[in-house]
Structures are given as C-alpha cells and as structure tokens.
Amino acid sequence: MNILLLGTLISDLIPMGLVVALPILYVWLTQRNKQHETDKRSEIAMAIIEKNPDIDIQEFLNKLNPPKESYKEKMLKIMHYEVLWGTICFIGGIVTTSVIIAVSILQGFVEEFIPIGSIFGIAPLAVGCGLLAAYNNAKKTLNNLKDND
Numbered sequence: 001m002n003i004l005l006l007g008t009l010i011s012d013l014i015p016m017g018l019v020v021a022l023p024i025l026y027v028w029l030t031q032r033n034k035q036h037e038t039d040k041r042s043e044i045a046m047a048i049i050e051k052n053p054d055i056d057i058q059e060f061l062n063k064l065n066p067p068k069e070s071y072k073e074k075m076l077k078i079m080h081y082e083v084l085w086g087t088i089c090f091i092g093g094i095v096t097t098s099v100i101i102a103v104s105i106l107q108g109f110v111e112e113f114i115p116i117g118s119i120f121g122i123a124p125l126a127v128g129c130g131l132l133a134a135y136n137n138a139k140k141t142l143n144n145l146k147d148n149d
Contacts, residue, residue, distance in 0.1 A: 086131030093123070
C-alpha cells in the first residue's frame with residue numbers, strides 16, 4: 001500500500017473514530033455509573049432491612065433517595081440563570097458595541113473594527129436579548145401553572 005494513501009487514510013479515520021467513539025464511550029460510562037449507583041443503593045437498603053427488620057422502609061428510602069425538585073422549582077432556577085446571563089450578555093454587548101463605535105469614530109472609520117464589533121458586541125447583545133425573551137416567556141408560563149404542579 002502506498003505510504004501517502006496510508007497517511008491520508010489514517011488522518012481521516014482518527015478524527016472519524018474520535019467523533020464516533022467518544023460519544024459512545026461517554027454514554028456507556030454514564031449509564032454504567034448510574035447502574036453502579038443504583039446497585040449500591042439497593043445493597044445498602046437490603047443490608048439495613050436485614051439488620052433491622054422493624055425499620056420504616058418508606059422513611060428510609062426517602063432519606064436514601066431524597067425527593068427530586070418539582071417542575072416549578074426547576075423552572076425558577078432556570079429563570080434565575082436566564083435573567084442573570086441575559087443581563088450580563090446584554091450589558092456586555094451594549095458596552096462593547098459602544099466602545100467599538102467610539103474607537104471607530106475617534107480613529108476615523110476603519111473597516112477592521114466591523115468584524116470585531118460584530119463578534120464581541122452584537123453576538124453577546126443578541127444572546128442577551130434571547131435569554132431575556134426566554135425569561136419573559138418562562139415567567140408567563142410560570143404564572144399559568146397551578147400551585148400543585
């Protein structure tokens with residue numbers, strides 16, 4: 001086989017192998033970790049039940065597996081992050097765009113500042129606006145939820 005062909009074949013197969021193998025490995029390790037945690041919990045529960053048969057099983061399982069957050073609590077946490085990062089990105093985008101405009105005016109109109117301004121000014125401004133719009137939408141959805149949801 002030609003060395004050049006072998007080199008291009010290897011240079012093509014390694015990235016493709018990484019793109020395919022790494023996600024599969026990640027999913028496998030995550031599932032294996034979850035299964036291991038479940039097995040350990042069940043072993044602990046069985047050992048406690050064997051040593052003390054008079055224990056209230058439901059109370060013990062609630063302590064072992066604490067109840068998960070409700071949908072409303074998860075939504076409030078997400079809304080907090082949306083408003084936080086939305087405000088940071090929005091203000092950062094406005095400041096960066098203002099600085100780029102000021103520097104452009106002071107230096108005379110220089111076309112080099114346009115890509116920098118669009119990357120570091122307009123992109124965070126757009127992300128901030130999107131996050132604040134998502135926060136506004138989530139707030140409306142949260143107001144429509146019932147208290148027991």
